[in-house]
Amino acid sequence: MKTRFLFAGLLAGLLGCTAPRMLVAEKPTGTFYPIDSTVGRSDRLTTLLRPYKAGVDTQMQVLVGALDAPLTKAQPESTMGNLVADAQLEAARKLDPKVVAAVSNYGGLRLPMIPKGAVTRGKIYELMPFDNTVCIVEIPGSVVQQYCNSMAKRKGWPVSGITFTIKDTAATNILIGGQKLDGARLYKFALNDYNARGGDNCDFLIPLKKRYTTVFIRDAIFAQLAAAQASGKPYHPYLDERVRYAD
Numbered sequence: 001m002k003t004r005f006l007f008a009g010l011l012a013g014l015l016g017c018t019a020p021r022m023l024v025a026e027k028p029t030g031t032f033y034p035i036d037s038t039v040g041r042s043d044r045l046t047t048l049l050r051p052y053k054a055g056v057d058t059q060m061q062v063l064v065g066a067l068d069a070p071l072t073k074a075q076p077e078s079t080m081g082n083l084v085a086d087a088q089l090e091a092a093r094k095l096d097p098k099v100v101a102a103v104s105n106y107g108g109l110r111l112p113m114i115p116k117g118a119v120t121r122g123k124i125y126e127l128m129p130f131d132n133t134v135c136i137v138e139i140p141g142s143v144v145q146q147y148c149n150s151m152a153k154r155k156g157w158p159v160s161g162i163t164f165t166i167k168d169t170a171a172t173n174i175l176i177g178g179q180k181l182d183g184a185r186l187y188k189f190a191l192n193d194y195n196a197r198g199g200d201n202c203d204f205l206i207p208l209k210k211r212y213t214t215v216f217i218r219d220a221i222f223a224q225l226a227a228a229q230a231s232g233k234p235y236h237p238y239l240d241e242r243v244r245y246a247d
Contacts, residue, residue, distance in 0.1 A: 059122075060120060061121070061122060062120060063119065063121075064119055064222050064225050064229075065226055065228060065229045065235055066117060066118050066228075066229065066234035067114065067116050067234055067235050068236050069116055069236065070237070071083060071113065071237050075155040077158075077242050078158070079239060080113075080127075081106070082158060082237070082240075084108075084221060085102045087217070087224040088102040088191070088192070089102035089160040091219075091223065092188075092190030092215075093190075095136065096211070098188050099136055100162075100176055100188060100189070101159065101176055101177070102159065102190040103147070103151070103189060103195065104158040104192060104195075105195050105200045106155075106156070107200065108128070108132065108192060108195075108217075109127060109128075110127055110128065111126055119225060124218050124221050125218065128217050128221065132194050132216070133216055133217065134216075134217060135192065135193045135196035135211065136190055136191075136213065137188070137196050137205060137210050137211075138187070138189075138208055139188075139189050139208060140185075140186055140187075140208075142183045143205075143208070144162075144189075145174065145181065145183065147202070147205070148164050150202060151171065151243070152164070152169055152170055152171040157243070159242050161176065162177075162242070163175045165246050166243065166245050172246070196212075
């Protein structure tokens with residue numbers, strides 16, 4: 001018995017001596033290395049990346065549609081924003097016909113302009129580099145008012161199925177499907193999942209009932225452009241006073 005206790009004590013001592021210590025950095029440091037035109041080209045790196053670039057180009061240079069005028073990003077309304085919001089609304093209605101409107105956060109548009117002509121898959125990836133998906137959110141009319149006020153304070157966001165006027169940084173004359181906003185009604189909106197989770201200071205959306213989908217926003221845009229192409233015509237960017245400033 002004494003031998004057994006002695007062996008256990010020796011084993012515990014050895015384990016204690018060999019146990020790894022947790023190391024914690026006391027003062028993290030780092031150095032920034034700017035990558036600009038002064039950095040020379042690396043032939044070795046170019047060779048290393050060549051097969052990967054070929055694979056990416058095969059996918060990203062595929063044509064997905066065409067434009068008969070440039071798409072531009074602007075506020076309070078823009079042709080680029082209208083395309084994205086319309087694409088979200090169309091995609092959501094295929095899943096739930098009761099969806100009445102769509103909103104896309106302005107900062108989610110990552111290109112200032114897409115020129116007239118053919119549009120590649122890669123260009124839409126530049127416009128929407130994140131894997132954001134369509135989310136259907138049930139929003140009470142009172143919260144719709146709050147949402148529109150939030151958009152008005154930010155000088156307007158892309159919308160579809162809803163219109164309003166910005167007056168003194170607040171939203172007025174809000175219409176959904178051409179009808180005056182009803183504060184007691186529950187509306188279904190198509191948002192991107194980032195915004196639906198409260199992104200861009202939209203915390204008031206967090207507690208609302210949601211249906212997350214697997215439809216990527218960029219795929220919804222592909223579908224919009226492809227539909228126009230299938231009709232034999234390029235997509236026509238347009239403005240229709242969805243969001244405007246009061247006279």
